[in-house]
Amino acid sequence: MLRKRLVQLRKSSGLSQYELAEKLNFSRGKYANYEQGTRQPDYETLDKLADFYNVTTDYLLGRSNDPNQNVDDFDPLEELKQFMIDNNMQDMDFGFYDIEKWKQLSREDIEDVKKHFEYVLHRAKERNKQDK
Known part of the structure; x- marks a missing residue:
């Protein structure tokens, strides 16, 4: 299995x-x-x-058919924090956001945020290539 x-x-x-x-x-x-x-x-x-x-x-x-049966509670802030670390974004100043509101985000919302960040990073890299 x-x-x-x-x-x-x-x-x-x-x-x-x-x-x-x-x-x-x-x-x-x-x-x-x-x-x-x-x-x-x-x-x-x-x-x-x-x-x-x-x-x-x-x-x-294969001992369970529920993939998330005993997975710890989802922490949206921790998920975003780890994503930012993985993408070398931890030093960026996001202080203008009320990060406490992000605690209300679902897994799907967090995935959307991560995809948006990935898109922004991709676009920035593309612009940097064009500027050189």
Whole structure:
């Protein structure tokens, strides 16, 4: 069941094995072995995969069909903070926003915010290329 779930989650994320392996600091071969079922991840790796996909380890292992059964409560501020750190945005001054209002955002809202930030970063990079 693990290999099926890994393939399903990776494909639904729109990532290749190489891209996923790179994001998680695995070799592509190591990750491919997990998907093929020729190698089993250790607990730390299983936990890392579950965190990446925001599912439980029980879901990955097929012991539950509910991917979020026991996942901790969603914290929108923590999610945005981590996104900003991952994208080297932590030093940007967002003080003009009332960040407390962001606590009311749903997972879907946070994904929209992240996509918007990604778009803004992409556009800025494109403009910088054109200016050079």
